[in-house]
Amino acid sequence: MADLTLTNLTPTPKTTIRAAADTAAAAELGLTFGSSERRDGDLVVRIRPDEWLVIGSTATVDALDLSGFASRIDTTHSRLLFRLTGDLAAKVMEKVCSLDFADHMTPNGACAGASVAKTTCDIVRDDVDRVPSYLVLCDTSFRDYLRGAIEDAMTEFVGA
Amino acid sequence: MLLVPCPNCGPRNAADLTYRGESHARPDPNTATREEWRTYLYLRDNPSGWLRESWYCSSGCRTHFQIERHTFTGELREPLLPGSKTGGES
Numbered sequence: 001m002a003d004l005t006l007t008n009l010t011p012t013p014k015t016t017i018r019a020a021a022d023t024a025a026a027a028e029l030g031l032t033f034g035s036s037e038r039r040d041g042d043l044v045v046r047i048r049p050d051e052w053l054v055i056g057s058t059a060t061v062d063a064l065d066l067s068g069f070a071s072r073i074d075t076t077h078s079r080l081l082f083r084l085t086g087d088l089a090a091k092v093m094e095k096v097c098s099l100d101f102a103d104h105m106t107p108n109g110a111c112a113g114a115s116v117a118k119t120t121c122d123i124v125r126d127d128v129d130r131v132p133s134y135l136v137l138c139d140t141s142f143r144d145y146l147r148g149a150i151e152d153a154m155t156e157f158v159g160a
Numbered sequence: 161m162l163l164v165p166c167p168n169c170g171p172r173n174a175a176d177l178t179y180r181g182e183s184h185a186r187p188d189p190n191t192a193t194r195e196e197w198r199t200y201l202y203l204r205d206n207p208s209g210w211l212r213e214s215w216y217c218s219s220g221c222r223t224h225f226q227i228e229r230h231t232f233t234g235e236l237r238e239p240l241l242p243g244s245k246t247g248g249e250s
Contacts, residue, residue: 121219
């Protein structure tokens with residue numbers, strides 16, 4: 001059984017792209033709302049109907065056609081990124097978030113915006129070597145609070 | 161816990177959304193009287209029964225939508241995105 005770990009990956013390059021449905025950028029990024037996909041090492045997430053998040057590098061975004069009603073913004077230093085990994089990661093998330101983290105409701109690749117410990121966050125399930133893993137993104141000003149809240153939720157399951 | 165069916169995100173805890181109140185058609189600013197504006201801005205029906213109201217999916221898809229809620233039973237139905245046609249009883 002894989003132990004629970006919480007890692008701060010905030011320095012990982014993150015870019016938010018907002019694009020109207022009829023733009024070239026929206027067509028290139030694709031995906032359905034609530035899903036994500038690995039592309040050349042980057043994680044592309046359709047986090048909202050008109051918003052995508054690219055985590056990993058800027059190569060995918062640099063190649064985008066941002067003509068029309070589309071824009072990009074580097075959120076690397078404004079959004080923190082935690083990765084919670086472990087066989088019991090879903091149990092931990094369920095203590096601080098009201099989403100259903102069962103495999104059939106939140107499979108690998110699923111994403112959603114939701115409240116985590118009363119903090120507005122984006123959550124992406126991105127399993128590592130078949131071990132359940134969740135990326136949690138939030139405004140950096142909540143870093144210490146959110147880390148504390150998740151670590152507190154983890155204490156019940158550490159060593160379980 | 162009240163489960164509110166967001167048209168994009170599906171059923172979500174009401175705590176993840178923001179309640180924006182009863183839905184009213186906005187009067188035409190070119191022809192509305194002061195009385196009509198006052199009614200639009202401040203007066204609410206507050207019925208015991210079905211009520212069309214606005215919600216904002218603040219933690220999820222960040223979309224405003226309308227839904228019908230029975231104020232006595234808490235039942236919810238017909239979530240609608242902006243631009244969708246309204247229907248059902250009122």
